[in-house]
Amino acid sequence: MRFLPTLFLILLCFPAAAQRSTGGTGGVPSTELFHRAQKNLTRTIVHDIFSPPVASRVYVYANVAAYEVLVRNHKQYKSLYGQIPGVPDLARIPTPGQINYPLAALYALFQTGGKMVFSEPLLQDSAAVILQEMHETDPAVYQNSLRFGQAVSDSILRWAAQDHYPETRRRRRYTYSKAPGKWVPTPPGYFDAVEPYWNQIRPMVMDSAQQFKPAPPPAFSTNKESEFMKQAYEVYDRTRQMPPEHTLIASYWDCNPFYLNTQGHLNFATKKLSPGGHWMSIAGQAAATANLDWPATAGAYLLTSIALFDGFISCWDEKYRSQLIRPETVINTYIDEKWRPLLQTPPFPEYTSGHSVISTASATVLADYFGKDFTFIDNTEVEYGLPERRFTSFRQACDEAAISRLYGGIHYRAAIEEGQIQGEKVGQLVLDKIRLRP
Structure with missing residues (x-):
């Protein structure tokens, strides 16, 4: 007999806890539970300190699983089968009787995400609470839904296992170039290269990862009249006397999963969500503001996660091709050895700006989904001690996220501008390739 997952057994043993409401199989639960599930997935990713690219991988497969469950019950939406190479034909998975599709979708999301994080028990604890709040009063339907969600998750995980991620875990440590102008680890942690x-x-x-290869960055030069040094001096000059609003913008979009605090000989980390996590949060807030139903909400999360995933692949391909030196190293070496950036320099090459790429890619798909002039209030950073910010469009938000890297002292202007061009191409390709409705 096949071994049933721990969470599956917990939920089957306590079905009575799900019978406090009259929702039953005939009612449709609030999408608020879907949003809570996404937030709990993000909290687990933050807890496990996944790098931004790895976090995007967790998001995309978990959301593919949830979406594919829901489209089985909504014929006005299209499966990803035939649209994304290799996606399994989940229509072949038989339904074991009557299904509560939102319940099955949440279970598929939790089971898929759970297998991709380190702290699976942490995610299972929150999953048990949320799934029981679905208020499915029929025990048979409850069990059918979990079984179906598990079958979809298993299929998606088999597909995910073939994306070459395991092979990258076994590669040799990155060897730094010693050529002038190439990236080297930066203080205070001097961490190894990420991904x-x-x-x-x-x-x-x-x-391929090279599909949207950007124009090369300005050539490294120590000549003050060179384009490279002009951009280095721009970072230096802009960060020495910034208005409070620019300082707030830099901090708001920091999204550093692992900020290293140093106090004398004491070092400790502060955890935050990744740039991708911030945009997944924006997608959820937009869906809630628009009062979307379950499949439409799943579609918003799905398209955003695909844009993030391919955006990071495209960006990281360029980062380790150009291997460009960070402003902190250049300014400390050639301009002012005492200067420090407002934000902590991330441990990977400078060009192009990852936040610029993935923010613009995400904004491109969200603007198409909700409208170019969609107004929203972003409260993502409130739990990290920062105020809400109001945006009149997704483009305004992504432009602010991009320029925040200059304000923070961690990117030159070329990386920001070329990164946005790169991200828009990724986002537009997602729209060209994926059709959620026939």
């Missing part, structure tokens, strides 16, 4: 082989991961919609 130098991420361009080997299988994309969702791009034909």
Whole structure:
């Protein structure tokens, strides 16, 4: 007999806890539970300190699983089968009787995400609470839904296992170039390069990691009249006397999963969500503001996660091709050895700006989904001590996220501007390749 997952057994043993309401199989639960599930997935990713590219991988497969469950019950939506190479034909999975599809979708999301994080028990604890709040009063339907969600998750996980991620875990440590102008680790942690082989991961919609190779960055030069040094001096000059609003913007979009605090000989980390986690949060807030139903909400999360996933692959491909030196190293070496950036420099090469790429890719798909002039209030950073911010469009938000890297002192202007061009191409490709409705 096949071994049933721990969470599956917990939920089957306590079905009475799900019978406090009259929702039953005939009612449709609030999508608020879907949003809570996404937030709990993000909290687990934050807890496990996944890098931004790895976090995007967790998001995309978990949301593919949830979406594919829901489209089985909504014929006005299309499966990803035939749209993304390799996606399994989940229509072949038989339904074991009557299904509560939102319940099955949440279970598929939790089971898929759970297998991709380190702290699976942490995610299972929150999953048990949320799934019981679905208020499914028929025990047979409850069990059928979990079984179906598990079957979809198993199929998606088998597909995910073939994306070359395991192979990148076994690659040799990255060897730094000693050529002038190439990236080297930066203070205070001097961490090793993050995900130098991420361009080997299988994309969702791009034909290869090189599909949107950006124009090369300005050539490294120590000549003050060179374009490179002009951009270095721009970072230096802008960050020395910034208005409070620019400081707030830099902090708001920091999204550093692992900020290293140093106090004398004491070092400790502060955890935050990744840039991708911030945009998944924006997608959820937009869906809630628009009062979307379950499949439409799943579609918003899905398209955003695909844009993030391919955006990171495209960006990381360029980062380790150009291997460009960070502003902190250049300014400390050639301009002012005492200067420090407002934000902590991330441990990977400078060009292009990851936040610029993935923010613009996400904004591109969300603007198409909700409208170019969709107004929303973003409260993502409130739990990290920062105020809400109001945006009149997704483009305004992504432009602010991009320029925040200059304000923070961690990117030159070329990386920001070329990163946005790169991200828009990724986002537009997602829209060209994926059709959620026939």
